[in-house]
Amino acid sequence: MVKVLGFVVLFISLIHIASGKVHHHKFVVQSSSYTRLCSTKNILTVNGKFPGPTLKAHREDKVIVEVYNNATYNTTIHWHGLKQLRNPWSDGPEYVTQCPIQPGKMYKYTLDLNTEEGTVWWHAHSGWARATVHGAIIIYPKRGSSYPFPKPDAEIPIILGAWWKKSVMEIPENANRTGGDPILSDAYTINGQPGYLYPCSRNGTFKMKVDHGKRYLLRMINAIMDENMFFAISNHKLIVVGKDGFYLKPIETNYIMITPGQTMDILLEANQPPSHYFMSAKAYSSSIGAPFDNSTTTAIVIYSGSYHKPIHPIAPPLPSHNDTQASTEFTKKFRSLASKHHPVSVPTRVDTHLLFTISVNLLNCSSDEHCAGPFGKRFAASVNNITYVHPSIDFLQAYYYKIPGVYEIDFPINPPKKFNYTADDLPEYLLTPSITTSKVLVLEYNSSVELILQGTNVLAGENHPMHLHGYSFYVVGWGFGNFDHKKDPLRYNLIDPPEVSTVGVPKNGWVALRFRADNPGMWLMHCHIERHQNWGMTMVFLVKEGPSPQNQILKPPEDLPKC
Ligand SMILES: *[C@@H]1O[C@H](CO)[C@@H](O)[C@H](O)[C@H]1NC(C)=O
Ligand SMILES: *[C@@H]1O[C@H](CO)[C@@H](O)[C@H](O)[C@H]1NC(C)=O
Ligand SMILES: *[C@@H]1O[C@H](CO)[C@@H](O)[C@H](O)[C@H]1NC(C)=O
Ligand SMILES: *[C@@H]1O[C@H](CO)[C@@H](O)[C@H](O)[C@H]1NC(C)=O
Ligand SMILES: *[C@@H]1O[C@H](CO)[C@@H](O)[C@H](O)[C@H]1NC(C)=O
Ligand SMILES: *[C@@H]1O[C@H](CO)[C@@H](O)[C@H](O)[C@H]1NC(C)=O
Ligand SMILES: *[C@@H]1O[C@H](CO)[C@@H](O)[C@H](O)[C@H]1NC(C)=O
Ligand SMILES: *[C@@H]1O[C@H](CO)[C@@H](O)[C@H](O)[C@H]1NC(C)=O
Ligand SMILES: *[C@@H]1O[C@H](CO)[C@@H](O)[C@H](O)[C@H]1NC(C)=O
Ligand SMILES: *[C@@H]1O[C@H](CO)[C@@H](O)[C@H](O)[C@H]1NC(C)=O
Ligand SMILES: [Cu+2]
Secondary structure (H helix, E strand, O other): OOOOOOOOOOOOOOOOOOOOOEEEEEEEEEEEEEEEOOEEEEEEEEOOEOOOOOEEEEOOOEEEEEEEEOOOOOEOEEEEOOOOOOOHHHOOOEOOOEOOEOOOOEEEEEEEOOOOOEEEEEEEOOOOHHHOOEEEEEEEOOOOOOOOOOOOOEEEEEEEEEEOOOOHHHHHHHHHHHOOOOOOOOEEEEOOEOOOOOOOOOOOOOEEEEOOOOEEEEEEEEOOOOOEEEEEEOOOOEEEEEEOOEEEEEEEEOOEEEOOOOEEEEEEEOOOOOOEEEEEEEEEOOOOOOOOOOOEEEEEEEEOOOOOOOOOOEOOOOOOOOOHHHHHHHHOOOOEOOOOOOOOOOOOOOOEEEEEEEEEEEEOOOOOOOOOOHHHOEEEEEEOOEOOOOOOOOHHHHHHOOOOOOOEOOOOOOOOOOOOOOOOOOOHHHHOOEOOOOEEEEEOOOOEEEEEEEEOOOOOOOOEEEEEOOOOEEEEEEEEOOOOOOOHHHHOOOOOOOEEOEEEEOOOEEEEEEEEOOOOEEEEEEEOOHHHHHHOOEEEEEEOOOOOHHHOOOOOOOOOOOO
């Protein structure tokens, strides 16, 4: 007798179970009254708070934010550092991925937390509103996994901001009218407070309470409009373990340099004799002659326990305002973790080579008009000699609905003129950029891209923090002077380059970036120094869609604002 064996067939369900939780938030953009530096004024806030609310979630969670515009200005919110895979509709920059949310209107953003882990942030992306409309986004490791460093006992957002006595919202219009520099801030702030060193501000000092022997994770964000910053805490080492939502090999340092747009995760061991210690921040201003706010903001680290309280906490030493070497010594240490759980996937073969010059420029004023910029001219700025012009309807809708005449696709992949970009004396004719129509640079879906950002000494060299929307990228190389396409690639780091979304291009230097163009949409790239962005150091990538539905742009939401 033949025994027939029965087979048990297991049907394994392949239905994807979303591991993450969905969080709902309501943001009301509104005017709120705040007192700083001896006077009270109205500023734009979210939910009445400056800085705004902190969003907290785990990796792979989803966050939905309903943004109500209850102010008298147009607004949008950008989720800085999040890729928003296939969903450029939720990226935020006005006239790039959406029309502004007009007063009285609401728009719902969906945040995709699948790839970043650490600190990113949100800020307004309309006019100068981001000066006060900003806050932290903390992305914890996904449920069931842990930090790649010793667990902190507590986590504290440290947000650097700037404060103007005058109305921030009028700054861009006034600057554009005169053609000169926008007015400087009157103070910097740490978590909204200027600290001890300004008039009437002793009361307004952020205090961080610590227990001796404990470990703290500082969630640091530079939300300042116009200045790169040095930051330190007296007597304490800082251990930088992450940047822009990606982990780094730990960097032990006495100070950091953080550009506008950057975030850093920093471990602080409270291992000093119990006392009061200052944390301080001041500008790193790399450009000779460019005006900047030269003040210093402070906060206090206060140990618990009983001890003789010092009359003046000890201030940490910080590099001087123009110390490019100190900036470089710190930033050259960034390395990806490149571990099993946090691997790098830097493209080793390049399909598309791009070289962009980034310059501050000058334009002639009309013959009867004298402008407030250098030589009586007006400021401009450019990428590959093109000064950014935004269209009257956003690029993304124009692409999606095939609306003709909104933009052209001829953004140059190389500088239109080759010159010694970083030479000491450049001829005057290089000062004038080209202002024409709105242009985009088209990238093939899933092509691997190498982008060289080349700083120039046109007008003056300066450290430009360049930020790319929709992507993170690997910084595979950097240097001073002109990029050498023969020699420099031989020194690239393809093993553990840092993965970031904002990179400071060194003064009169270059950086080499690599990324895979696998997120279709219209994505802005710009200098995160606000005045440079306003002057036109901005451009837009159009990344084409792939062949299958999984690599195409999602359908636009029904409440998408109209122009
Ligand atoms: C907007 O402001 C008005 C008047 O101040 C108030 O009545 C309304 O509730 C606010 N809307 C929201 C969504 O907060
Ligand atoms: C800035 O001023 C110029 C004229 O000087 C004008 O053409 C342009 O529209 C203004 N831009 C903005 C954003 O106001
Ligand atoms: C300090 O701040 C508090 C609360 O904001 C306020 O009531 C008080 O008047 C301030 N004191 C000084 C000296 O400014
Ligand atoms: C800061 O700049 C102002 C001019 O804006 C100048 O008067 C002052 O001396 C400077 N202070 C320092 C410490 O450099
Ligand atoms: C930095 O500024 C000081 C004056 O504050 C000046 O003496 C020095 O030459 C400057 N250094 C550089 C590298 O520009
Ligand atoms: C700008 O003005 C200068 C001086 O009047 C003139 O020589 C130059 O040709 C002008 N440049 C442009 C681009 O119009
Ligand atoms: C470019 O300018 C730099 C700085 O002035 C100079 O050292 C270098 O020799 C120049 N390079 C060329 C190829 O002229
Ligand atoms: C930039 O464009 C302007 C206007 O077309 C032109 O005069 C200038 O020579 C160009 N400069 C460079 C560096 O390409
Ligand atoms: C993108 O390119 C990489 C490298 O060639 C390949 O492994 C991957 O499958 C491609 N992805 C898509 C969606 O085509
Ligand atoms: C607000 O946005 C609308 C739609 O794009 C535009 O027509 C209007 O001019 C904007 N208002 C301001 C003050 O920029
Ligand atoms: Cu810049």
